[in-house]
Amino acid sequence: MNHEQPDETVNNVVALKTADAPESASANDWSGLLAALGAKQDKQLFVSLFGHFAPRVKAYILRLGLVESVAEELMQETMLLMWRKAHMYKPEKAAASTWIFTLARNQSIDWMRKQKYPEYSFDETFDQVDETAEDAGEQLVVSGHLGAIIDTLPENQAQVIYMSFYEGRAHGEIAERLGIPLGSVKSRIRLACEKIKAAWRDV
Amino acid sequence: MSIRHHLDEATLLSYAAGSLSQGMALVVACHLSMCSQCRKRAAEQEAVGGSLLEDLAPAEVSAHALDNLLSALDAPVSAPEEKPDECRRVKDSRLPAPLGDYLPYTLDDVPWKKLVAGISYYDIECQTGGVSRLMRIAPGKNLLPHTHKGNELTLVLQGSFCDEIGRFARGDVADLDDQVEHQPLVDSNTDCICLIATDAPLKFTTLLGRLVQPVTGF
Numbered sequence: 001m002n003h004e005q006p007d008e009t010v011n012n013v014v015a016l017k018t019a020d021a022p023e024s025a026s027a028n029d030w031s032g033l034l035a036a037l038g039a040k041q042d043k044q045l046f047v048s049l050f051g052h053f054a055p056r057v058k059a060y061i062l063r064l065g066l067v068e069s070v071a072e073e074l075m076q077e078t079m080l081l082m083w084r085k086a087h088m089y090k091p092e093k094a095a096a097s098t099w100i101f102t103l104a105r106n107q108s109i110d111w112m113r114k115q116k117y118p119e120y121s122f123d124e125t126f127d128q129v130d131e132t133a134e135d136a137g138e139q140l141v142v143s144g145h146l147g148a149i150i151d152t153l154p155e156n157q158a159q160v161i162y163m164s165f166y167e168g169r170a171h172g173e174i175a176e177r178l179g180i181p182l183g184s185v186k187s188r189i190r191l192a193c194e195k196i197k198a199a200w201r202d203v
Numbered sequence: 204m205s206i207r208h209h210l211d212e213a214t215l216l217s218y219a220a221g222s223l224s225q226g227m228a229l230v231v232a233c234h235l236s237m238c239s240q241c242r243k244r245a246a247e248q249e250a251v252g253g254s255l256l257e258d259l260a261p262a263e264v265s266a267h268a269l270d271n272l273l274s275a276l277d278a279p280v281s282a283p284e285e286k287p288d289e290c291r292r293v294k295d296s297r298l299p300a301p302l303g304d305y306l307p308y309t310l311d312d313v314p315w316k317k318l319v320a321g322i323s324y325y326d327i328e329c330q331t332g333g334v335s336r337l338m339r340i341a342p343g344k345n346l347l348p349h350t351h352k353g354n355e356l357t358l359v360l361q362g363s364f365c366d367e368i369g370r371f372a373r374g375d376v377a378d379l380d381d382q383v384e385h386q387p388l389v390d391s392n393t394d395c396i397c398l399i400a401t402d403a404p405l406k407f408t409t410l411l412g413r414l415v416q417p418v419t420g421f
Binding site for chain 2: 080093095100117118119120182194200
């Protein structure tokens with residue numbers, strides 16, 4: 001395999017795979033790379049994206065409670081889907097990390113439930129809104145700062161966000177685990193969402 | 204379409220996180236395909252997921268993973284991947300697209316089961332707990348008053364109903380939890396058809412409801 005041709009960023013991400021200092025520019029770069037992969041199926045682009053996202057996708061699947069071998073398999077399937085579906089990725093709609101997150105989420109759920117996770121799409125029979133008119137620039141601000149924002153949340157709010165995303169727990173399960181009413185789980189989630197969105201708008 | 208009743212923020216977050224029951228996720232996906240406002244909010248919640256993915260400490264991937272994948276990239280996509288669903292799918296423009304994967308009928312040939320006079324239902328096969336069903340209720344009928352142990356989502360597909368909260372028509376979703384007791388009354392001229400999901404059994408507050416419950420599997 002040819003590791004010499006690509007510019008240094010390719011070798012870096014493949015070799016390092018660390019979570020250190022996510023530059024504010026990096027999220028945009030990944031979105032640009034993924035869009036480029038959609039435009040032309042270039043294996044070097046795939047190698048770069050794999051180097052960054054594969055270890056994170058696998059970490060996510062492990063957090064959901066799946067065993068190592070399954071996490072490895074689902075990670076590989078997710079990366080293969082990324083290659084096959086990249087032409088459907090719209091950088092003005094979502095950051096690369098968001099798009100890949102939904103692929104990994106759906107792969108994991110499909111595996112756990114043996115049934116396809118219900119996905120939504122724009123349905124012109126029901127809805128005449130022109131989606132392209134919606135503010136295109138917004139998602140660029142949205143990524144990359146969440147860790148810092150979550151650090152500012154009260155612990156009980158950060159906890160329900162983590163339990164939802166990283167452990168895949170439903171409201172009722174969270175309520176049971178924390179020994180609080182269902183309504184409190186939901187209001188904590190609502191408060192956390194409000195703060196996250198407010199912080200994103202302020203960036 | 205002017206939709207007046209939308210999804211709760213907490214429901215959208217759980218949908219984005221993949222932590223909703225299958226039946227509830229189906230109602231959410233159906234509402235989202237009808238409602239651009241909620242679709243935008245869902246995209247924001249999925250961005251939370253994307254950021255969390257970005258923040259995770261990377262796990263070690265198998266040494267062969269990249270080579271395996273690189274050699275798999277050129278392989279032709281094995282057979283028609285999406286097709287199995289495709290052939291089951293029945294086209295009915297009254298039904299939101301996500302329902303197509305779960306309901307192999309048009310609204311006209313759903314094999315309704317009668318519950319009581321004027322109220323029938325059809326259970327949708329869903330893998331996780333809770334209820335996932337279509338309800339069909341005749342004009343002027345009301346459902347038994349009930350509360351919920353957990354969450355309940357009701358999406359109107361045809362007709363309309365009123366309850367203590369307001370009036371719900373096509374595309375509207377009632378996103379309720381155990382704080383609410385309600386008794387929906389159908390106020391449209393046609394049958395009201397709703398897609399309903401819960402993440403726990405319903406709790407009827409009347410004796411009749413409690414008697415009917417074990418029979419109907421609520």
